[in-house]
Amino acid sequence: MSSPAPQTSGLFDCRDAYVAALEALGAQDQRIVAVVNDSVGSSKLGGFRKLFPERLVNVGIAEQNMIGVGAGLANGGKIAFVSGASCFLTGRSLEQVKADCAYSQANVKLCGISSGVAYGELGPTHHSIEDVAWLRTMGDITVLVPADPWETDQAIRAAAAIDGPVFIRISRMGVPALPRPADATFEIGRAEVLREGNDGAIIANGTVVCRALEAARLLAEEGIHARVVNMSSMSPIDEAAILAAAQTGAIVTAEEHSVRGGLGGAVAEIVAQNTPCPMKILGFAGFQPTGSAEFLMERAGLTAGNMAASLRALLGR
Amino acid sequence: MSAAPQTASGAASAHTSTATGTLAERAAHVREMARQIRRSALTMVFEARQGHPGGDLSATDALAALYFDAMRYDPANPRWPGRDRFILSKGHATGALYSVLAMAGFFERDELKTYMQPLSRLNGHPNRVKIPGVETNTGPLGHGLPVAVGIAIAGQIDGADHRTFIITGDGELQEGSNWEAAMTAGHRKLANLTLIVDRNRLQQGAPTEETVSLEPLADKWRAFGWDVAEIDGHDIEALLPLLDGSIARERPLCIIANTVKGKGVSYMENQASWHHGVPNAEQYAQAMKELDA
Numbered sequence: 197m198s199s200p201a202p203q204t205s206g207l208f209d210c211r212d213a214y215v216a217a218l219e220a221l222g223a224q225d226q227r228i229v230a231v232v233n234d235s236v237g238s239s240k241l242g243g244f245r246k247l248f249p250e251r252l253v254n255v256g257i258a259e260q261n262m263i264g265v266g267a268g269l270a271n272g273g274k275i276a277f278v279s280g281a282s283c284f285l286t287g288r289s290l291e292q293v294k295a296d297c298a299y300s301q302a303n304v305k306l307c308g309i310s311s312g313v314a315y316g317e318l319g320p321t322h323h324s325i326e327d328v329a330w331l332r333t334m335g336d337i338t339v340l341v342p343a344d345p346w347e348t349d350q351a352i353r354a355a356a357a358i359d360g361p362v363f364i365r366i367s368r369m370g371v372p373a374l375p376r377p378a379d380a381t382f383e384i385g386r387a388e389v390l391r392e393g394n395d396g397a398i399i400a401n402g403t404v405v406c407r408a409l410e411a412a413r414l415l416a417e418e419g420i421h422a423r424v425v426n427m428s429s430m431s432p433i434d435e436a437a438i439l440a441a442a443q444t445g446a447i448v449t450a451e452e453h454s455v456r457g458g459l460g461g462a463v464a465e466i467v468a469q470n471t472p473c474p475m476k477i478l479g480f481a482g483f484q485p486t487g488s489a490e491f492l493m494e495r496a497g498l499t500a501g502n503m504a505a506s507l508r509a510l511l512g513r
Numbered sequence: 514m515s516a517a518p519q520t521a522s523g524a525a526s527a528h529t530s531t532a533t534g535t536l537a538e539r540a541a542h543v544r545e546m547a548r549q550i551r552r553s554a555l556t557m558v559f560e561a562r563q564g565h566p567g568g569d570l571s572a573t574d575a576l577a578a579l580y581f582d583a584m585r586y587d588p589a590n591p592r593w594p595g596r597d598r599f600i601l602s603k604g605h606a607t608g609a610l611y612s613v614l615a616m617a618g619f620f621e622r623d624e625l626k627t628y629m630q631p632l633s634r635l636n637g638h639p640n641r642v643k644i645p646g647v648e649t650n651t652g653p654l655g656h657g658l659p660v661a662v663g664i665a666i667a668g669q670i671d672g673a674d675h676r677t678f679i680i681t682g683d684g685e686l687q688e689g690s691n692w693e694a695a696m697t698a699g700h701r702k703l704a705n706l707t708l709i710v711d712r713n714r715l716q717q718g719a720p721t722e723e724t725v726s727l728e729p730l731a732d733k734w735r736a737f738g739w740d741v742a743e744i745d746g747h748d749i750e751a752l753l754p755l756l757d758g759s760i761a762r763e764r765p766l767c768i769i770a771n772t773v774k775g776k777g778v779s780y781m782e783n784q785a786s787w788h789h790g791v792p793n794a795e796q797y798a799q800a801m802k803e804l805d806a
Contacts, residue, residue, distance in 0.1 A: 229670070250670055261659040261693035268663015271648055273594055274670075276663075291653055292690075296660055300650040301642045 207370025211240045211309060213345035214366050217352035218277055222248050228356065229253060229269055231278040233262045239279035239309050259284045263292035267302040275303055275356055281315075282308025282324035282365060290330060297361040298337040305355045306337075306363045312403065312452035313480070314368045316489040325480045329457030331363050332431040338362040338384055339431040341451075341459075343405035344374045347428055350382030358384070367403045367452070369489055374406060374426070385429050387437035393421035396507045397441035400450040401427045401459055404493070408450055410500035415507065422507055427459055435466050442471040446510035448478060450503055452493065455479040476506040527705055528674045530757035532582045539582055540749040547577035547749075549616065551777050552804050553625060554608030559797045561629040564637070567787040569609040571713040571772040572601075572680055574747045576613045579678055583756035588618035591645040597675050598648050598664050602657025603682035603711060604638040605789075611635050611644075619646035655688025657681060658708065662694045665706040665765075676758065680709045684716030687725050692737070698765045699738020706765040707756065708739075712746065713774035715785045734767040746770025777804055 222228040222244060229251040230244050236254065245252040253269070255262045259280060266278035278285070285308050286293060297304045308327055315322035332339050340355065340362065342348040348366060355362040374390060382388075390405070391412050400408040405426050412422045423444055425437055441447055447467065449460040460477030467473055484492050493499070497506070532539050550573045558564035580586075584597040601610050608628070615622040627633035634643040638652030649660045661679040668675050681691065698706055710730070714720055721727050731741045740762060744751040754760065755768055774788070775781025778800040781790070792800060 229667075253666055255693070255697050258693035258697070260655075260690040261662070261697060264656060264659020264690070264694065265663035265666065265697065267649060268660040268665070269667045270663075271598065271660065272664045272667020272671075272673075274667050292656065292659070295650055295653055295656055299640070299642075302649070 206372055208345045208373060209368055209370060210342065210345055210348040210366050211368055213348040214307065214352055215240045215243060217349045219244055219247055221353065221356050222251065225275065225356070227273060227275045229274045229276050231255065231262055231266045231269065231276050233257055233259050233280045233284065235280045235309070238281060239307070241279065259288040260292050263289040263306070264296050266304040266306070267296035267300060270303040275305065277305045277307055279307040279309055281322065282311035282327050283322055286324065286327040286330055286363075293331065293337070294334055298334040301336060301360055303359050304361050306361070308363060308365045310368045311365045312367055312369070313484060313489045313492045316487055316492050319486065320483040323484055325452070325454045325484070327363075327365060328430055328453050328459070329461065332462065335431065336361070337431065339365070340384065341365045341401040341428050341430055343402055343426055343428055344371050346373060346376065347382060351428065354382060354384050365402065369403045371403050372406050374409070385432040385434060387429065387434035388426040389423060389437070390426050391422070391424040393423040394444050395420045395422055396446035396448070396511050397423040397425055397444045398448045398450060398503055398507060399425045399427050399438070399441055399459065399463055401430065403452050404450045404498050407498065407500045408503055411503035411507070414500060414504045420508065420511065420513065430459065430462060433462055433466070438463050438466045439470055442467045442473045446474045446507060448476045448503055448506045448510065450478040450498055452498065453479050455481055474510040476510055478503065478506060527676055527758050528585060529759055530583045531585065532757065536750055536753060539753055543577045543582050543749045543753070546581040546616065547574050548804060550577055550609055550612045552801060553612035555778070555792070555797065555800050555804070557608045557612070557625055557628040559792055560626065562791050563629055563789070564608050564791065565605040565789050566608060566792070567715070567774040567781060567784070567790070568603055568606045568682065568711070568713070570776045570778060570781065571746070571774045572603065572606050572711045573609050573776070574749060575680055575709045575711065575752060575770055576609055578749060578752040578756055580613050580617050582753055583758070584678065585675070586617070588646065591619060595673070595675055598661070598677045600648050600651065600657040600661050600677070600679040601639060602651055602654070602679055603685055604651030607635070607637060607639055610639060614644065614646040617646065620644070654682065654685040655690040658691050658694040661706060661708070662698050662703065665698065665703040666701060668705050669701065669703060676705050676707065678707050678709070678756070680711055682716070683710055683712045683714065683727060684721050684724070686710065686727055695734065695737040695739065702738070702763060703765045704762045707768065708765065709768045709770050711772055712769050713772045715774045715783070715788070717788050718785060731769055739765045739767045741767050741769065743769045743771065746772035747776055779803060
């Protein structure tokens, strides 16, 4: 199935929205601190360091320590935004995330940068396609996967506003700004229906939401009106939106993540136990070969064309 | 990252203990509290039929010195921002820790009877969400020091005068995360941070030096930028001046407290098998008799 070439203009790196929000919050609230593992550059925190040098804590290349220090800063009254490449932030220090942050209910905000296959050519050591599966099983940590700059900004502000641990998954892949009404609001635990429709649904999050919208546009040309749901809040998750999507008769899920235990798994857990419907889970089947992020996503079928074809197949049309 | 920030360090502003009396008087009080902690912890382990008595007893004197002499806290307001913090990184020593917290007034001593019972908040490892006075949830080893370093950095950024204390086991120092945190603490000159290593020389199954040797331990901490004091960890008169803030410091302090696993109960002392052994009725009676003096 061929699909249109991805849009190359008007794309945004969500790290920019992240640091802009953090700098704005930092100016308003002395408690905001940033913690990094020698990742000032890759987390784009040079501006924050310039503005608030005493509030940028660099622990060096030491991720277990980084997470513990973040939890300790929270204990000392700070709101700690801990940033690092998502693969190391979650994988290297998973037990610190579990014990020091989630189980301890520490007021720490973990920002997983360059998640998914953003580091395409660097290989599976640097891919982070397991992070959502690992963290959402903990239950006591909020997991957010914003899809564009606006939602990244909103997710950072929402994370700062609640007292408790949050993981925010941030990509470096360019994404377009999604079309939204001017009065759109972001709420942890609430999904966003980006396109109405009752001929099946595509539930996506993160970098591939824009592709789901494109898939729905392609299907509409054939008279198939698919719903598009942006499931940026992975934990807590919007069960009502998932059950409503199941009523459309078929669900395709799409995520820049493993097909095991991520968005697809979460949706399947709810659908299978309540209103079973045909599903297709699109994502990565395991460790990925060498290639650019775009190449790997296309190879895994994370394209508008394949999302449309998958829903068409489920609907028998 | 530039060098350590130039904000006020804990050393310049750290408060001192409010304990009064001569050193001998203070020590006598701490010793009596330690005796009560040992009796309480052993009773909890005996009744629960599980626990870690060996490590409870080796850490007891340091815990008593911290909570009943050195530290500033308010059990009626356990999250008071100005409090001194204590982290038990060897989170399995809850027989001693819960006894101390109850005796310090964070919860009723009666509740110690629920230790490890179904649905009790007093499980085998401390939980800050449920138990007032606990600062972070420990249990997996090597977690306490990074969190303590984070608290100390928060105090450093604010120029606050609160202090952070932590007890680690000695075998626990085989976890690499401790040394990541040690490097950060040394680099940032966290003078408001004091680590007590419960150096009982025994880990779960064997002596540390036969498992993976830690020596020369003092040299390791010095090399990471810490001040080091080596003492008999059961010598209260030696502990108190190191913990009460009376010595101005410019670097984090590591106290290597040479202790005896199972201290105070003759048949448990220096026996690795009492890491998580449980006394029978006869042994319990003997232990309580020995701790009656």
